[in-house]
Amino acid sequence: MTNAGLKEVFGRLGQVQDVDRNQSGSRESLVLRPEGATSAINAIAATRALAQCGITLLRAKRAVEAVIAGGEVTLVLPKVASRDQLVEELAAAGLQGKFLRKRLRITSKSVAKKWVKKVRERAGLTQEQFAVTYGMDLKTLQKYEHGDSIPASSVLSYLQMIEADPEAVKRIRIEG
Structure with missing residues (x-):
């Protein structure tokens, strides 16, 4: 296929959307479950919200697909800027996100x-x-x-x- 042919194919596919990733944030463990009916899940919005927290789009997509298939998924997200904002974005997409408590470290x-x-x-x-x-x-x-x-x-x-x-x-x- 020529370069002109590739440009034509990509032109038909439309604009590629990138994910703005959080530049800072804390490492968090998150449990994902369906909020209600799995048919009401906005997979694209949920995938984008997870990918913003530092995981790949593919990994985020697979996690959302696993929840849609009726499961529960636990993820480690490298850069969560705001726990509350992420929970709100996931809820708007039809998913329930619950954070695992951080490991308690007592040294004294x-x-x-x-x-x-x-x-x-x-x-x-x-x-x-x-x-x-x-x-x-x-x-x-x-x-x-x-x-x-x-x-x-x-x-x-x-x-x-x-x-x-x-x-x-x-x-x-x-x-x-």
Whole structure:
């Protein structure tokens, strides 16, 4: 095909739209689900919103297609400028976007001590009740609350889940 022939073909296809990518922002993990009926999803708008956050158009397109096919997709987006704006853009496109909590990093025993105690008190339980309800060793919980040790990252994640929804975690422990 000659150059003139290629120009003709591209001319018929129309103008190529580029995505303005965020120049700055934080790395975020996002879970995508359909907002309602998958037929109401604007795949192009959703793909563009995701691609603005630093992933390729192809990867964004495949993620949206997976949601349309009835799934749930978790993505790591390198540059999210505004969580709220992205959630609004996805909702307008018919998708529900929920951000995963960032991994909690506690490096000081005094910070760990205050935070663990706060989580337990928010649940409205004594140390013994908390340990029994959530399957923790009482002495280990007491060590955390007295500032004798810092919980491992897996324990911090579990405590974050309890902090977010103590009743849901309790139901899981009872039913599962």
